[in-house]
Amino acid sequence: MSIRIDYPNVSPAGIKALGSVYSYVSQSGLDETLLLLVYLRISQINGCAYCLDLHTRDLVKKDVSVGKLAVLQAWREAGAAFDKRELAALAWAETVTRVAETAIPDDEFRAVSMVFSEKEIVDLTIAIGIMNAFNRIAIGFRRSPAIARATTSENGNQ
Secondary structure, eight states, X not given: OXXXXXXXXXXXXXXXXXXXXXXXXXXXXXXXHHHHHHHHHHHHHHXXXXXXXXXHHHHHHXXXXXXXXXTGGGGGXXXXXXXXXXXXXXXXXXXXXXXXXXXXXXXXXXXXHTTSOHHHHHHHHHHHHHHHXXXXXXXXXXXXXXXXXXXXXXXXXX
C-alpha cells in the first residue's frame, strides 16, 4: 500500500500542533504505560497498523509482557492481567472512541470517576482524542508501519 500524502512534510505546523497535545498528555502525570496501553487499544479498535506497530514496540521497551499485549483486545476477560486503573482507562477509551455508538453512558462515566480524579479524566480523554486523531491521519494517508517498511526494504520493493 503506498502513502497517499506525506503529511508530516506537507503540514509540519499541523503535525507539530498535534504533537504539542501529545506532549501535554505525556507530561500530565498519567502513567506512561497506562497511556501506551490506551493508545494501543484505541489503535486496535480503529485498525491503525502504523500506531499498532509503534505502541506495541513502545510497550515492549517498557517491559510489558507479551502475554499482556496478547490479551489486550480481550481485556475484559483477561482477569488480573490489568490493574483497576488500567481496566477503567481501557473501558473509558473504548466508550469515548466509539462515541457514535455508545453516546458515553453515565455508568461508564461513573466507573471511570471512581478510579481517576477529574483532572485525570480530562487528561485521559484528551489522550483518547489525540490518539483517535493520529489514527485517522495515519489510516487516511496510508502511513505504513515500521515492520512493513522494513520488509519492503529487505525485499528490494521500495
